[in-house]
Amino acid sequence: xxxxxxxxxxxxxxxxxxxxxxxxxxxxxxxxxxxxxxxxxxxxxxxxxxxxxxxxxxxxxxxxxxxxxxxxxxxxxxxxxxxxxxxxxxxxxxxxxxxxxxxxxxxxxxxxxxxxxxxxxxxxxxxxxxxxxxxxxxxxxxxxxxxxxxxxxxxxxxxxxxxxxxxxxxxxxxxxxxxxxxxxxxxxxxxxxxxxxxxxxxxxxxxxxxxxxxxxxxxxxxxxxxxxxxxxxxxxxxxxxxxxxxxxxxxxxxxxxxxxxxxxxxxxxxxxxxxxxxxxxxxxxxxxxxxxxxxxxxxxxxxxxxxxxxxxxxxxxxxxxxxxxxxxxxxxxxxxxxxxxxxxxxxxxxxxxxxxxxxxxxxxxxxxxxxxxxxxxxxxxxxxxxxxxxxxxxxxxxxxxxxxxxxxxxxxxxxxxxxxxxxxxxxxxxxxxxxxxxxxxxxxxxxxxxxxxxxxxxxxxxxxxxxxxxxxxx
Amino acid sequence: xxxxxxxxxxxxxxxxxxxxxxxxxxxxxxxxxxxxxxxxxxxxxxxxxxxxxxxxxxxxxxxxxxxxxxxxxxxxxxxxxxxxxxxxxxxxxxxxxxxxxxxxxxxxxxxxxxxxxxxxxxxxxxxxxxxxxxxxxxxxxxxxxxxxxxxxxxxxxxxxxxxxxxxxxxxxxxxxxxxxxxxxxxxxxxxxxxxxxxxxxxxxxxxxxxxxxxxxxxxxxxxxxxxxxxxxxxxxxxxxxxxxxxxxxxxxxxxxx
Numbered sequence: 001x002x003x004x005x006x007x008x009x010x011x012x013x014x015x016x017x018x019x020x021x022x023x024x025x026x027x028x029x030x031x032x033x034x035x036x037x038x039x040x041x042x043x044x045x046x047x048x049x050x051x052x053x054x055x056x057x058x059x060x061x062x063x064x065x066x067x068x069x070x071x072x073x074x075x076x077x078x079x080x081x082x083x084x085x086x087x088x089x090x091x092x093x094x095x096x097x098x099x100x101x102x103x104x105x106x107x108x109x110x111x112x113x114x115x116x117x118x119x120x121x122x123x124x125x126x127x128x129x130x131x132x133x134x135x136x137x138x139x140x141x142x143x144x145x146x147x148x149x150x151x152x153x154x155x156x157x158x159x160x161x162x163x164x165x166x167x168x169x170x171x172x173x174x175x176x177x178x179x180x181x182x183x184x185x186x187x188x189x190x191x192x193x194x195x196x197x198x199x200x201x202x203x204x205x206x207x208x209x210x211x212x213x214x215x216x217x218x219x220x221x222x223x224x225x226x227x228x229x230x231x232x233x234x235x236x237x238x239x240x241x242x243x244x245x246x247x248x249x250x251x252x253x254x255x256x257x258x259x260x261x262x263x264x265x266x267x268x269x270x271x272x273x274x275x276x277x278x279x280x281x282x283x284x285x286x287x288x289x290x291x292x293x294x295x296x297x298x299x300x301x302x303x304x305x306x307x308x309x310x311x312x313x314x315x316x317x318x319x320x321x322x323x324x325x326x327x328x329x330x331x332x333x334x335x336x337x338x339x340x341x342x343x344x345x346x347x348x349x350x351x352x353x354x355x356x357x358x359x360x361x362x363x364x365x366x367x368x369x370x371x372x373x374x375x376x377x378x379x380x381x382x383x384x385x386x387x388x389x390x391x392x393x394x395x396x397x398x399x400x401x402x403x404x405x406x407x408x409x410x411x412x413x414x415x416x417x418x419x420x421x422x423x424x425x426x427x428x429x430x431x432x433x434x435x436x437x438x439x440x441x442x443x444x445x446x447x448x449x450x451x452x453x454x455x456x457x458x459x460x461x462x463x464x465x466x467x468x469x470x471x472x473x474x
Numbered sequence: 475x476x477x478x479x480x481x482x483x484x485x486x487x488x489x490x491x492x493x494x495x496x497x498x499x500x501x502x503x504x505x506x507x508x509x510x511x512x513x514x515x516x517x518x519x520x521x522x523x524x525x526x527x528x529x530x531x532x533x534x535x536x537x538x539x540x541x542x543x544x545x546x547x548x549x550x551x552x553x554x555x556x557x558x559x560x561x562x563x564x565x566x567x568x569x570x571x572x573x574x575x576x577x578x579x580x581x582x583x584x585x586x587x588x589x590x591x592x593x594x595x596x597x598x599x600x601x602x603x604x605x606x607x608x609x610x611x612x613x614x615x616x617x618x619x620x621x622x623x624x625x626x627x628x629x630x631x632x633x634x635x636x637x638x639x640x641x642x643x644x645x646x647x648x649x650x651x652x653x654x655x656x657x658x659x660x661x662x663x664x665x666x667x668x669x670x671x672x673x674x675x676x677x678x679x680x681x682x683x684x685x686x687x688x689x690x691x692x693x694x695x696x697x698x699x700x701x702x703x704x705x706x707x708x709x710x711x712x713x714x715x716x717x718x719x720x721x722x723x724x725x726x727x728x729x730x731x
Contacts, residue, residue, distance in 0.1 A: 010639070011583030020531050035640070038531065038556075044584040045531045045558035046639035254490075254497065255710045261492045329682060351710070380714050384706045 003052040005074040007067050010041055017041050018066040019073060024056045030076065037073070054078035255349040266411045270327075270446035274406050277441045277459040279466045281422055284308055285437040291473060298474065299364055305422065306342065307366040307473075309394060312465040313417055314338045314359050317392055320458045322450055324391050326412040332449055341390035341410055342370060344377040345400075351377050352410050354390040363473045398422065404440035414449055417462075418442040482579065485702035486514065487693060490521040490709050495528065495553055495564065498572065502645045504716050505574040509643045513719040516702060517712075519572040520689065523564040525550040527662055530559040530636050537561040537663040550661065557646035559613070559636030561662045567653035567674065569688060573696075578642035580700065588613055588635055591648050594699045595633045598650075598691040604678050606632055615650075617673055630673035631664060652676060652688050 007017050017039040024030050024037075036050040054076040061073040243249075252260065288303055295303040317324040317338050326333040338359040341352040353373035358366060376382050392413055397405030398421035405418045420440030427436045441462060445455050490498065498521050508514040527538065527550055537560055538552070545552055550563075564570055577587055592608055595615045599606040609616045615633035633650040651674035659672040676683045697704045 011585040011587075013585050014583075018532075040532050040558050041584060044588060044637040044639055045556060046584065047641075049641060254493075254501065254713045257493070257497060258491065258709060265492065328684075349710070380711060382708065382711070384708045384711075387708065 001078045002057065003054065003076045003078055004072040005036065005051060005076060007039065007061070007069050007071045007073050008048060009069040010039070010044070010046060014041050014069070016066050016068045019061050019063055020045065021063055022059055022074075023047070024050075026056055026059055028056050030054065030056055050076060052076050052078050253348065259350055262411065263408050266408050269411065270409050270414070271448060272409065272444050273447045273450075273452065273455070275443045275445070275452065275455045275459055276404065277443075277456070277463055279439050279441055279463040280427070280436050281305075281308075281439050281466055282437040284466060284469055285422065287469065287473070295474060299367075301364070301367050301371055303367065303473070304370070305419075306370050306394075306396070307363050308466060308469065309417070309419060309462075310340050310342075310355065310358050310366050310370075311363065311471065312462040313340060313392065313394060315465045316458045316461040318359065319461050320454050322454055323415045323445065323458050325414055325449060326391075327414060327446065327448055335391040337391060339389050339391045341387075341393035341413070342373065343393065343395035343407075343410075344374050346378060351382065351387060352390065352393055353377050353382055353386050354388065356389070363471060393417070394419065398439065404442050406442055407444050409444055409446055414446040415455070415458075416444050418444065483516075483701055483703050485516040485518055485573075485575070485697070485700075485704050486707045486712065487518045487704050488520065488707055488709050488712050489689065490519060492566075493521040493523065495523050495526040495551060498523065498570075499553075499555065502572050502574065504720070506640060506643050506645050508716055508719055509574050509576055510641055511719070514574075514712075514715065516576060517574040518693075518696060518702075518704070519574065521570050521572070522566060522568060522685065523570055525563075525565040525658060526553060527551070527561065527563050528553045528555045528557075529561050530555060530557050532558065533560040538661070539663065540661040545661070548658075548661075550658070555646070557636035557638045559634070560667075562634050562636065562649065562664060563658050563662055563672075564649055565654055565658055567651070567655065567676070567685070569650045569652055569685060569692065570647070571650070571692065571696075572647045573644055573700075575644045575700070575702075576642060577639070577644060582642060584637065584639060587644065588637060590699050591635050591637075592633075594692060594695045595648060595650055597695040597699070598688065599632065599675070601691050602675060602679060602683075604675070612667060612670075617678060628671070630671050632673055632675070632678070634664070650675075650688070650692065652683050652685055 007019075009015075010017065018041070019037055020040045021038040023035050030036055030050045030053065032051070032053040033049045035047040036056070038045060038047050040046070056074060057077040058075040059073070060075070061067050061071065067073065284305065288305065292303050295301070321334050322332070324335050324338060326335065337357050340355045340358045342355060343350060343352050353376075355361070355366065355369045355373065358369075361369065373382070373386065376386075390410065390413060393410045393416045395405065395407045395416060396419045397407075398419045401421050404420035407416045407418045409416050418441070420442070422437055422439045424435050425438045426433050427438060428434070429436065441459060443455050443459055490501075493501075498519070501519065505514065505517050505519065509517070525548065527545065529535065529538070529552075533554075540548075540550075542552070550565075573591075575587075577584070581587070589608075592613070592615055596606045596608075599615065604617065606615045606617055608614075609629060613635050614631050617630045617632050619628045619630065633648055635648050636646050638645045651672060653676040654672070654674045656672055656674060656677065664670060664672050675688065693704055696702065
């Protein structure tokens with residue numbers, strides 16, 4: 001059985017469409033719902049799925065031509081299509097909600113006996129979702145592209161209430177209007193054409209359209225599928241010089257690209273300066289060793305060093321608010337809250353969840369917040385707002401054994417504290433060499449607003465707070 | 475995130491920030507597939523592209539005024555793409571919005587949809603005290619400057635629109651100039667319309683305007699005009715969600731288009 005392919009109506013006020021591209025050639029097999037051709041109207045480009053499975057027998061409207069809706073643009077011969085399996089429609093039907101059709105149909109007269117039943121029509125629509133509701137997939141008359149189809153000799157004129165109203169208001173005899181809709185239905189477009197005195201289904205002149213040449217991207221030999229040239233991810237050497245010997249190429253994940261973008265942006269926006277200090281945390285190590293089991297037993301949370309550092313950082317931020325700020329052009333935004341971002345390493349990247357209002361939390365509250373955020377970061381259950389609105393950040397390269405690290409500022413912060421590994425070192429105490437638990441503290445800060453004097457005083461405050469810890473942790 | 479309720483009009487909002495054209499295009503392709511399969515609700519993807527010139531399906535190459543050599547020198551990428559519309563430029567300072575909506579569930583009318591996108595941007599612009607409007611036959615958001623002394627009346631384009639539709643699922647979308655470097659538009663005939671210049675919110679207001687001032691306004695009006703309930707989600711999370719569904723469907727993730 002041959003099936004006509006029609007130009008669908010893509011909107012109420014759209015009465016014609018331009019075929020921009022046939023995705024199949026005559027003689028080629030096509031599955032039902034497989035994209036068959038592309039049309040464009042105004043600023044919209046749409047792929048139109050095939051109404052049936054079979055072989056594209058004929059293209060009646062070539063690329064670049066503009067024709068009225070409902071025009072037959074091609075014919076599919078379904079003869080050899082018995083084998084064609086159509087796995088897609090089942091899913092399609094499910095997700096195409098019927099309520100739109102229902103609403104549109106409510107305006108229309110009950111379907112005449114010869115027309116598909118409502119259920120069939122809904123199904124047909126689902127199978128051919130891109131066509132207008134009136135466009136039944138089974139045309140009743142073979143029609144040419146250049147001539148509007150003649151209405152079969154029906155007694156009553158099929159039309160919608162809107163069309164009848166328009167006809168009445170404009171004194172138009174509907175029986176005299178050639179209907180181009182399904183089953184000879186007089187569509188809104190027909191009545192509008194009649195009102196203009198023009199013949200429905202006029203053939204629009206073929207646009208002087210030249211298919212745009214597919215310009216090859218100016219690319220060096222290896223295809224840059226994932227590693228697409230990127231303004232920020234610029235390459236330091238010509239790309240040709242990266243591909244040599246044995247190699248494999250993998251596209252960056254989006255998260256990786258985001259991290260890369262953020263780092264490049266941060267380094268570009270903020271002139272980074274680094275200060276390094278060290279703190280004697282022998283007492284904290286002792287305290288933690290003493291209280292570890294009790295803490296875990298009574299609170300159910302593991303006791304880590306991070307809350308000590310957050311507490312110390314909050315003290316520092318309160319004393320030096322500039323470190324807890326953001327830069328907006330020539331303004332400095334001083335944040336009243338201390339929202340501390342904690343860098344969490346993931347197998348697939350890095351994320352910085354934020355402990356909000358750290359200044360209001362006690363030690364246990366901080367420990368719980370950190371554990372919760374880190375756990376959910378690793379199980380991908382963070383909410384967007386939980387990685388936003390940080391005012392300062394802490395990263396802990398020491399956890400991987402790093403003596404110290406010089407981190408990149410997480411924007412829009414102006415500073416980030418890096419924690420080295422805590423290890424026993426010989427240090428001079430009261431002119432004697434002692435074995436103490438030491439940690440390197442590094443601060444990367446934005447020199448636009450934070451000067452070395454402030455940075456070192458800030459670090460001094462943290463150091464002092466850590467070395468003279470007095471707060472109870474339970 | 476699993477606890478987020480998804481209703482019929484839920485629209486996830488992902489602000490991807492700075493993202494090159496190709497990855498954004500690829501992400502859209504995956505979102506469209508997921509939207510068709512019903513594994514994600516409507517999604518509005520926001521981003522900002524590095525310098526790139528894109529040519530729509532109906533575009534004409536002669537509207538590209540710069541040579542390939544110059545583009546490379548200026549670090550401007552070039553892509554042919556499958557959206558509607560002619561040639562356009564994207565770059566830093568421009569908010570690019572890619573709504574992946576199932577129009578079948580909203581309204582099956584592409585002309586209506588394009589008008590709504592215009593409406594969203596017209597309303598957002600109005601919040602800055604600037605009256606933007608439409609030009610018949612020229613999709614986009616336009617600013618009319620009345621004749622002033624020797625200066626004749628002009629019409630400048632603030633935002634461009636180009637849409638692709640597949641089974642009523644939309645992709646591509648709009649590009650709104652916040653603080654775009656307008657000189658880059660000299661490389662092309664914007665949207666193929668001769669003699670019309672582009673403008674930006676910053677140029678119109680005569681002050682620095684940040685993307686962050688504009689995005690929430692666009693989102694609010696997008697929600698109101700298109701009847702969506704906006705839900706911000708993280709890009710990484712969206713990625714993982716798509717990935718999981720793609721694995722489940724055994725669809726190759728990086729299949730060539």
